[in-house]
Amino acid sequence: MTNELVGGIRDALCVVIDPELGYNIVDLGFVYDISVVDGAVRITMTATTPGCPAVHFLKEGVASAVVRVPGVRSVDIVMTFDPPWAPSRIEPEIRASLGFAAVN
Amino acid sequence: MIGASISRWTMSYFAMALAWLFVALALMVARVGFPAAHLASPDTLVLVHVVCIGWLSVAMCGALLQFVPVLVAKPLYSEKWALPALGLLTAGLVALLAGFLGLGGRLPAWHWLLPVGAVLLTVGFGLIVIDLGLTAWQRPAGPARFVLAGLASLCATVTFGAIFAFAHAGWAGSIGASMLASGVPLHAIAGLGGWLTLTAMGVSYRLLSMFMLARDVDDRKSSMTLAAGALAITIAVVGGIFAIWLSSGLNAVLSVVAALGLATIALYGRDVIEIFRSRKRRQLELNTRMAVLSFVSLAASGLLGVMLILTGTFATHLGAFVFLVIFGWLSGLVLAKLYKIVAFLTWLETYGPVMGRAPTPRVQDLVAEARASKWFVIYHMAVWFGTLMLLADQPSAFRAAAAMMMIGIVGIIREVIRTRQLADVQSPLRLPDGACAPHLLFARS
Numbered sequence: 001m002t003n004e005l006v007g008g009i010r011d012a013l014c015v016v017i018d019p020e021l022g023y024n025i026v027d028l029g030f031v032y033d034i035s036v037v038d039g040a041v042r043i044t045m046t047a048t049t050p051g052c053p054a055v056h057f058l059k060e061g062v063a064s065a066v067v068r069v070p071g072v073r074s075v076d077i078v079m080t081f082d083p084p085w086a087p088s089r090i091e092p093e094i095r096a097s098l099g100f101a102a103v104n
Numbered sequence: 105m106i107g108a109s110i111s112r113w114t115m116s117y118f119a120m121a122l123a124w125l126f127v128a129l130a131l132m133v134a135r136v137g138f139p140a141a142h143l144a145s146p147d148t149l150v151l152v153h154v155v156c157i158g159w160l161s162v163a164m165c166g167a168l169l170q171f172v173p174v175l176v177a178k179p180l181y182s183e184k185w186a187l188p189a190l191g192l193l194t195a196g197l198v199a200l201l202a203g204f205l206g207l208g209g210r211l212p213a214w215h216w217l218l219p220v221g222a223v224l225l226t227v228g229f230g231l232i233v234i235d236l237g238l239t240a241w242q243r244p245a246g247p248a249r250f251v252l253a254g255l256a257s258l259c260a261t262v263t264f265g266a267i268f269a270f271a272h273a274g275w276a277g278s279i280g281a282s283m284l285a286s287g288v289p290l291h292a293i294a295g296l297g298g299w300l301t302l303t304a305m306g307v308s309y310r311l312l313s314m315f316m317l318a319r320d321v322d323d324r325k326s327s328m329t330l331a332a333g334a335l336a337i338t339i340a341v342v343g344g345i346f347a348i349w350l351s352s353g354l355n356a357v358l359s360v361v362a363a364l365g366l367a368t369i370a371l372y373g374r375d376v377i378e379i380f381r382s383r384k385r386r387q388l389e390l391n392t393r394m395a396v397l398s399f400v401s402l403a404a405s406g407l408l409g410v411m412l413i414l415t416g417t418f419a420t421h422l423g424a425f426v427f428l429v430i431f432g433w434l435s436g437l438v439l440a441k442l443y444k445i446v447a448f449l450t451w452l453e454t455y456g457p458v459m460g461r462a463p464t465p466r467v468q469d470l471v472a473e474a475r476a477s478k479w480f481v482i483y484h485m486a487v488w489f490g491t492l493m494l495l496a497d498q499p500s501a502f503r504a505a506a507a508m509m510m511i512g513i514v515g516i517i518r519e520v521i522r523t524r525q526l527a528d529v530q531s532p533l534r535l536p537d538g539a540c541a542p543h544l545l546f547a548r549s
Contacts, residue, residue, distance in 0.1 A: 015459075015460060015461075015462070015463055016459055016460050017459075017464060017466065019448070019451050019452070019455070019456075019464070019466060019467045020315070020448075020466070020467055021466075022466030022467075022468060022469075048314075048317055049314050050177055051173070051174045051175070051176070051177035052174060052314065053109060053110055053170075053174065053449075053452055054452060054456070056109065056456075057452060057456030057457070057459050058459070060456075060457075060459065060460065061456075061459030061460030061461075062460060063460065064459070064460030064461050065460035065461070066460075086384075087317070087384050098385070098387075099385060099386040099387040100384055100385065100386065
């Protein structure tokens, strides 16, 4: 059940994009962890740049998307920059289309 | 604080700044000010202050109101001061220009307008300095230190300017009169070199790293760049005042400042190359490619300055040198970054609130880079052509260059307006349920 819920949450997060890179935050590797305990969801995530005004909207967007998933009772989002995001976290085919070097 | 909020009045600053840039170019096309008039003439004073206060300073203040909170990851000290400051700056500039036009006989000689303008500008810039300074001071590290040095230089620039304005009205005594007679180069160096250039350098470090996903510049390296630049401005201001007080002439001071200025440009060039080398995004967006053209103008300004000094013709061609610094380096960089900032903030304002609830476009979907690039190229080509025509003493050809610049600027303004209107975003992504179209001149927040 928990695995199904985590899968549903991942699917729901695909509507949240990084506005600069233009891909969803799951494929970009922004989501570090999704934990669920009795419908209480805790998402640990990152962004490319601390202090960027988009960070606030990313966080709000994740909350809006996740709270609509059936089975979710509450959402807690932890924004962290440790470890910092790196392009190596991007899905390989997207990384190539974005023009990132393979190792960075 | 992890993310900064959207600055409500940055778009208003940008709109006012672009309007003043248009006025400046119209004046050049209409042969008002240099090169049709002498560098120290009232008409040239009008032109220079329209460009430096109306265009560059207002645009820089608007950008800083958004980006100082990003630089230090802290909220702006007071969002409420932004609009009154813009009003004071605009009213102050209008009064100052009317005073200059009075000096030149184009308006009645109401010399009191100059001190009135200076007071309004001092209060307006004062609000900005306190607002941004107290924000940046919360974490004075990295690029924020450049901004603090820039703001200190702004204080010096405004002080010189106010003394000159009062001296023109005959209200500053003999000290004011001698400052007015000899201190204009110090005013220009503090403004163009300290306030505008050091601030532009600091902001560019962060914006280039952010938009190219590059490593931040090594703190020790950027500190060295800042030290050279700040020392140049300090020597210009403090040493210059002493030299005027001792009536010893400014040549020695200006020579040291020139050497330190060149060192600052070289060190900045090294830092920018490091950012480009470490970038993770290999494909460059239009704003970065156009910023490169402004870096070329900065390097060319340095080379031109050296050549003019070595050939003993710096004083003769001072106008061409300053023109390249103002329109090639400073305006080129500000235009490139303004184009990107408008798109980015418009995206945040329109689509940020609906993220997670509906599919949204990318920032790149708000702009049409292929269409916009020609306006930037026309602008930069015209600036370089204009510089050459000033060096060749061809005022008619320079006027044609100014007209070309104007065409480029009108094209860029049109692109920026289209971005605010979401004109290039395809349906159904353009306005998803719950999204509000942005206002052209301010952020709905």
